[in-house]
Amino acid sequence: MFKKVLIVDDHASANSGVLEVLDGLKIEREHIYKSQYCDDAQLKMKRAVLDGEPFDLLITDLSFRDDHRPEKLTSGEALIKALRVDYPEMPIIVFSMVDLLQKVRMLVNEHQVNAYVCKGREASKELKQAIEAVSNKQRFLSQRVQNALSTKNNLEITDFDIELAKQLSFGKLQNQISDYFKDNDISPSSVSSIEKRLNKLRIQFKADNATHLVAKMKDLGLI
């Protein structure tokens, strides 16, 4: 089991919930550190390594509110990305409200996150399971996002699609989007292709028109 843990969450109250779980796993409070800012968390990490007593485990949220103070790392994702450069093997558990499969898939595949626990009613139970699993070198995903990695959910939504939908949500016309794509060397760029892609997306998301599509994709947090 882990000995030295860093919890990163801007909610002090959320932290106390995590603490209880760690108590239940017999991890001593004196070896549990907390941070409310991502920059601070990164510093604590580096410091610990320099002191020869690195952390065993990182448990972090994803979203952090903007504060008065300027920060380099403004999200859990940025923190994870930064840490993975120096500590590719460090066990990381994400503990977040977000339950978007797209997000989970990305964090696990791109950033080698070891577990993803959704905050919710079952959070404490699942967080405990996650910690135990990770300490046994296993991966853990919350029930809610279980099938984030199954291939059948891979609806092949490309970066192009996301970019296209974003441009739409900015209020651009199809020919303006075409011009934009031409200017930025994004292919395909013809109005016709843009129409076709949008048509596919509308079918995929069961949307009746462009507005509906944008609304749905925004609900899913894709744009």
Next chain:
Amino acid sequence: MFKKVLIVDDHASANSGVLEVLDGLKIEREHIYKSQYCDDAQLKMKRAVLDGEPFDLLITDLSFRDDHRPEKLTSGEALIKALRVDYPEMPIIVFSMVDLLQKVRMLVNEHQVNAYVCKGREASKELKQAIEAVSNKQRFLSQRVQNALSTKNNLEITDFDIELAKQLSFGKLQNQISDYFKDNDISPSSVSSIEKRLNKLRIQFKADNATHLVAKMKDLGLI
């Protein structure tokens, strides 16, 4: 100070943060009740009144995850609305991630919420202040949403506008929206009026077209 408190939040971990605040205010744990579901919270409320020992204070979140079990009240807002019918004077503190001024304004004006505290770094401190203020019959708003009630932010966005934008986001055509309004006795209902209102909204939100408008209003949490 309050004696009997009900905390409604689907995150058990969030609850424990609130508990600490209540500890600091010398509110006895045996008089603190928790609920993870809105329906359950409503029942507890009614039960307490029937038993002749009603709650002094309600602290509730706004968003609750869907669960397997079917529920009547699926949001904190619905809970508050339902409770206000029977207990118009009950002190209510909202404790939520949401920091949209529109939402705060609505809850305070429409549902007579007594305090609104945003979850975040300062949450514990502010929650304490909120409880103290409410116990002194004062209103409290988090720093973050201080100016939710200032008139200058009132851009005269009516319920009609919201409803209209919502229908748009559902992918409906203008004449379908017209039909819908006619069926539901919402006035005005002509396509021409709908066009006009949308035009106003586009100007107000600096949106280039309907899609852009829906995207912006979704960003603001208005729909």
Next chain:
DNA sequence: GCAATCCTTACGGGTTACCGTAACACTACT
């Protein structure tokens, strides 16, 4: 009571979106 104003509704013309069809290019497989 009357006028000014606002709101609702209707209509027409220009623009954009939506949809089917089709030509052309590129790839992969035989």
Next chain:
DNA sequence: AGTAGTGTTACGGTAACCCGTAAGGATTGC
């Protein structure tokens, strides 16, 4: 080389949106 499949681009027709104008109804103020 041939063929099937996929992706990009182009075009035309219909429908929906966008915008200005204008008439009729409701409201307000004098």
